Amino acid sequence: DFTLGTATDVLNQRAARREFMIGLRSADDQVEWTFEVDDRRALSVKVSSIRVKGDILPSTSPLRWLLPGERGASSSVVQTLVRTSWITAERVGPRELLPLHDASAHRRVGARGELAAGLLYWREDDPVRDAICVEGQPPILFQQLRARMQEFFPGCDLRVSPIEGASAVSLRLRSDPRLDFLRPQNVGFGLTQLFPILVALLAADVGDCLLIENPEVHLHPRAQQHIGKLMALVAASGVQVIVETHSDHVLNGVRLAVKQGSLSPEDTALHFFSPDPGGAPPRPKSPTINRQGKLSDWPEGFFDQFDLALSELL
Numbered sequence: 001d002f003t004l005g006t007a008t009d010v011l012n013q014r015a016a017r018r019e020f021m022i023g024l025r026s027a028d029d030q031v032e033w034t035f036e037v038d039d040r041r042a043l044s045v046k047v048s049s050i051r052v053k054g055d056i057l058p059s060t061s062p063l064r065w066l067l068p069g070e071r072g073a074s075s076s077v078v079q080t081l082v083r084t085s086w087i088t089a090e091r092v093g094p095r096e097l098l099p100l101h102d103a104s105a106h107r108r109v110g111a112r113g114e115l116a117a118g119l120l121y122w123r124e125d126d127p128v129r130d131a132i133c134v135e136g137q138p139p140i141l142f143q144q145l146r147a148r149m150q151e152f153f154p155g156c157d158l159r160v161s162p163i164e165g166a167s168a169v170s171l172r173l174r175s176d177p178r179l180d181f182l183r184p185q186n187v188g189f190g191l192t193q194l195f196p197i198l199v200a201l202l203a204a205d206v207g208d209c210l211l212i213e214n215p216e217v218h219l220h221p222r223a224q225q226h227i228g229k230l231m232a233l234v235a236a237s238g239v240q241v242i243v244e245t246h247s248d249h250v251l252n253g254v255r256l257a258v259k260q261g262s263l264s265p266e267d268t269a270l271h272f273f274s275p276d277p278g279g280a281p282p283r284p285k286s287p288t289i290n291r292q293g294k295l296s297d298w299p300e301g302f303f304d305q306f307d308l309a310l311s312e313l314l
Contacts, residue, residue, distance in 0.1 A: 007037040007045055019048065029053065029076040033066055080209060085200055086111050089214035089244075094184035094192050097168040109203075113196025117171045120145065120199055121160050128202050131237040141202055148198050148230070152223045153191060157181070171195070189218040194227070201230065206238035216247035228253020232263040248303035259293035270295070272302045 004010055011020060018040075023032040034049035047066060050057040052075070058068055065072035065082070072078040091113040092098070098117040106123070109116040124142035133139045134147035149156045159172045159181050172181035173191050184192050197215055204210055215231070216224040228250040235241040236257075245251065251270075257263045268289050273282040287297040298304065 007042045008040040011037060024077045026076045026080060031075060031077045083207060084209040086211040087197060087200060088112055089217060091193055091196060096183060097163060098171060100162060100167050100169045109196045109200045116196035116199040117160050117169050119203060121169050129237055132234055144202050145198055152194060152226060193218045201234045204239045209240040211242045213244045215243060216245060216250050221249045224249035225253040229257045232257030236263040251303060255293035258289055265289050265291055272299050274301050
């Protein structure tokens with residue numbers, strides 16, 4: 001769910017219009033929604049126009065997935081949105097209890113990762129695709145998650161238990177097999193920040209889309225690089241993975257995955273946004289990557305701070 005504020009927060013500040021449009025396109029579908037604002041203080045907006053492949057559809061009939069009737073079920077754009085998971089940078093930190101709902105409510109980990117433990121509880125025995133499995137471990141979600149967590153934090157283990165009489169589960173972690181399981185508050189923040197990302201990556205099906213913001217939060221450089229490589233591996237298996245990052249280590253993990261043959265350059269896209277000195281809206285710069293993991297261009301400000309600092313130190 002998005003919490004975007006009032007209509008004023010959504011409208012273009014440089015224009016006096018009281019409407020805005022959102023358009024999405026797939027290989028065989030194109031949908032455009034126009035939203036109208038009656039009051040800039042409003043916390044909701046109404047759909048004033050729907051256009052699908054150039055045809056205007058009625059916007060007053062009951063809408064499902066913002067399309068009339070059963071059109072949403074046949075729209076590849078809508079079905080892509082339905083299969084999209086967004087994990088924000090502001091993920092749930094260490095918590096005593098995490099929500100547990102009906103199994104159908106745990107198909108995704110939630111925008112803040114708050115549903116990841118519940119998903120693992122309901123789907124711990126779900127098969128994980130061979131392409132992303134750790135060899136030598138049972139190909140089911142719980143065991144593969146444990147194996148992946150141990151790649152980042154050697155000796156790590158986890159346990160998810162339902163709370164009797166409450167719609168909640170507890171997540172317990174330990175960093176050493178010789179130690180007892182502990183509350184998340186008593187282990188490193190990195191474990192709880194990485195946990196929902198790994199659950200989402202391993203539970204995703206071919207054709208799903210994952211949007212992940214700042215996977216590097218609370219991870220040391222080696223782990224940041226490794227999550228880049230793992231996201232690339234999942235992307236190569238048929239899941240679209242879109243990552244927003246400020247970490248050159250995450251980028252290098254993707255580059256290494258390309259060089260090692262885990263992900264093809266053709267399936268990799270990089271986009272860098274930087275402010276325009278003249279005040280114009282930022283335009284993306286999109287360097288390409290070759291099979292050696294090298295970039296065609298290195299725009300100014302694109303993960304170059306280490307080199308800049310090193311030049312001053314030397």
